[in-house]
Amino acid sequence: MPKPAGYFRLDTPAAHQYKVFDEPGFPYTFEYPAYAFIAKDTAFKGEKFDNRYWINIVFPDLNGVINLTYKEINDNNRFDSLVNESFGLSFVHNKVTDGIVPYDIHTPYAAGVMYVVGGNVASKYQFTLTDSVKHFLRGALYFDVTPNADSLKPATDFLKQDIEHLFWTIRWK
Numbered sequence: 001m002p003k004p005a006g007y008f009r010l011d012t013p014a015a016h017q018y019k020v021f022d023e024p025g026f027p028y029t030f031e032y033p034a035y036a037f038i039a040k041d042t043a044f045k046g047e048k049f050d051n052r053y054w055i056n057i058v059f060p061d062l063n064g065v066i067n068l069t070y071k072e073i074n075d076n077n078r079f080d081s082l083v084n085e086s087f088g089l090s091f092v093h094n095k096v097t098d099g100i101v102p103y104d105i106h107t108p109y110a111a112g113v114m115y116v117v118g119g120n121v122a123s124k125y126q127f128t129l130t131d132s133v134k135h136f137l138r139g140a141l142y143f144d145v146t147p148n149a150d151s152l153k154p155a156t157d158f159l160k161q162d163i164e165h166l167f168w169t170i171r172w173k
Contacts, residue, residue, distance in 0.1 A: 011061070012158045018165060021055075027135060028070065031169040032057050033162045041067060062155045064143045066163065071136045082136045086113075086128045097121050105129065110170050112137075114163070120147045124156045125163055135172045139163070 018031040021038055032038065041054035053070035071077045098118035105112040105127065114127040125141040141159060143152055 012154065016161055016165070018169075026053055027072065027173050028053070028137060029171045029173065030166050032166065033059070035059065035061065036162075041069070059159070062143070062159070063145060064141060064155060064159065066139050066141050066159075066166075069138045071138075073130070073132075073134050073136055077136070079130070079132055079136070082130075083128070086126075086138050105167050107168050107170070109172065110137075110167065112167070114167075118149070120149050122147050124149070124152070125160065127163065127167070129167060129170050131172050137170070139166070 013033075013035050017034040019034050020029065021032050022029040036057050036059050039056045039058050041051060041056050043051075043054075050071070051069070055068050057066040057068065059065065071082055073079050073082065100118070101116045103114045103116065105114055110129040110131060112127055112129040114125060117124050117126065123140045123142050125139075127139045129135075129137045129139075141156070141163065143155065145152070
């Protein structure tokens with residue numbers, strides 16, 4: 001009798017520990033997990049995209065990444081347009097999801113929305129953070145595996161606390 005399909009065992013760190021991301025010239029700072037590293041996002045190049053402040057928080061042991069894209073609110077990037085674009089990117093999963101639940105985020109330094117996407121989707125957690133005057137940050141958690149909500153649940157549950165910690169430690173420069 002063949003063995004049933006199994007999933008890899010996930011070993012998460014015993015405790016959440018953080019370090020500060022505060023690169024010179026970047027318009028924001030925050031705390032990120034000590035078991036991750038920051039990498040420049042080079043996915044989009046060219047005049048259409050100003051990706052100087054786009055980074056990835058990489059979790060090598062979990063095969064995951066949080067993509068962070070930053071845009072300055074100005075005449076070319078109006079606040080309402082950025083909110084609508086982010087909403088559209090989050091709801092692109094709508095055809096394959098079990099539902100999308102938005103949660104408001106309010107901290108002393110930022111406000112935004114976290115979308116929790118249910119089902120076998122590429123990104124369970126997506127969020128925006130802004131001061132609604134000058135700064136707009138969008139984030140999404142991805143894993144480099146075929147989406148399976150059951151097998152990814154330990155990793156997504158573990159990283160949810162780190163995402164929420166980012167909300168509370170974001171500061172604008």
